[in-house]
Amino acid sequence: MLIKAKTTVGRNTDNKGFFYNIKVGDNIDTLRHDVEYKLDLVRALGCRIKDKSLELVLDSDSVERSAAFLKSKGITGADMLIVVSPGAGRKAKYWGVNNFARVIDILYKKYNAKIIVTG
Secondary structure, eight states: OTTOOSOOEEEEETTOOTTOSEEEEEOTTOOOOHHHHHHHHHHHTTOOOOOOOOOOOOOHHHHHHHHHHHHHTTOOTTSOEEEEOOOOSSGGGOOOHHHHHHHHHHHHHHHOOEEEEOO
């Protein structure tokens, strides 16, 4: 509204997208990857999706710094490395610290996995 856009598109989660010109149906209980929601927005604008594959491109400096960090923590290429990101988009979907801690304990004990927790 502030920029006076002629067209606005967004998710109409539980019919709360009243300010969008183009509303993409959504329900808070829908279980899909967030990428699918984003692609629905693109489709609603009339675009065709040719490829849904994901690609993570890292520059050599990022790779080298990451490798140095892991090495400094005693993590080698032979280790099973698991990264846990205990966040949630909605408070109702947050799983709780104790639940994450239990899963991390199980993964460590069962697989001798090295665990990194992101924030």
